[in-house]
Amino acid sequence: MTDLSAATRSLAVSVHEVENHVADAGWDAPPRLFALVATAGALAADPTLADRLPSDVVTAARTDPHHLLSVEQEEFAADGDLERSLAVVAWPPTVDGAALVVERIVLPPDAEESVPDDPQAALEHLANHPDRQDVRLAVGVLRSGEAWCAVRSRAHDVAADVASGPDLVPGLVAALRATFES
Structure with missing residues (x-):
């Protein structure tokens, strides 16, 4: 991560933190959506926030202007159609980015050919x-365009085995970016 921009590096850290937070709750969970806010900006807007945040977060925000704070959007519900649910999300200007964590089933490419067309039969x-x-996908984007993804396999459910990169899940990156378009 040393060759990444400061904003992308902070986004990568936030995506991994969100993925670890969701991983603590175990598998078979619904999609979870998080707003990402520049911690320094949030502290400037509300100095009393420093009293409610862990001291290491406040210290990080004072030394890194790109440090991000994640805020779970507890009212988010995908109701079976994640793309449609994301299509109605709009963020206020105070939100600098967003992260989404969702679980999916993947098959090897040769096995995908035998998936039935009927949605219920396919499931x-x-x-x-x-x-x-089974995989857990954590995808984050910033309003300024940066993206980061983290992918954890249930078969290798260890934080050290989480794969990551800027474009591992392009469809979800695009869907999450669209939540910032007016």
Whole structure:
């Protein structure tokens, strides 16, 4: 992560923190959405916030202007159609980015050809396929365009085995970026 911009580095840290937070609750969870806010800006707008945040967060915000604070959007519910649910999300100007954590089932490319067209039959096929892999996808974007993704496999459920990069889940990156378009 040394060759990343300061903003992307802070986003990467925030995405990993959010993914670890969600991982603490275990698997089989609904999608979770987080607003990302520049901590220094939040502290400037509300100095009493420093009393409610951990001291290491306040210290980090004072030394890193790109440090981000994540705020879970508890009212977010995907109701079966994640893309449609994200399409109605709009952020106020005080929100600098967003992160989404969602679980998916993936199959090897050769196994995807046998997935039925019927959505209900496809879900049953995926759930019972012997080569299925459960993954947790954490995707974050900044209003300024930066993106970061973290992917954890249930089969290798260890923080050290989380894969990450700026474009691992391009469809979710695009959907999350769209929440910042007017």
